[in-house]
Amino acid sequence: MTDRNPEKDPADWVTGDEPMTGPQESYLNTLAREAGEDAPADLTKAEASQLIEELQDATGRGGPGRS
Template structure:
């Protein structure tokens, strides 16, 4: 039998790993855990990172991996008015 939590309205939810809840976003994985994170950044990442870096007044190496580019994009987006995209 699967353990469950009982809520005040009588509904139950299984304990353990669940999908669709606020506990975790399964679509976002730490870039360092990506299977292809050590590959060169994509053209889309390069273009977007170039735009963000220019807007922030930063110079960033053009020789980045997908994971590194994603981390820079996340960092620069957090300082920008731009709406985050998937990187």
């Protein structure tokens, strides 16, 4: 079966160097608070995505198949 929505590395995103989106910032702040960390304010979309994944792992909020 072919994965119709393969994940693309955030470093390869065309818009990855743009400022993070509002939803990214909101979710990042939620995850950071749960992890007892401070969320940086000036991240790019790609940086925010990477940090969200790290914090999801740290807080156990990762999706199925994630540790």
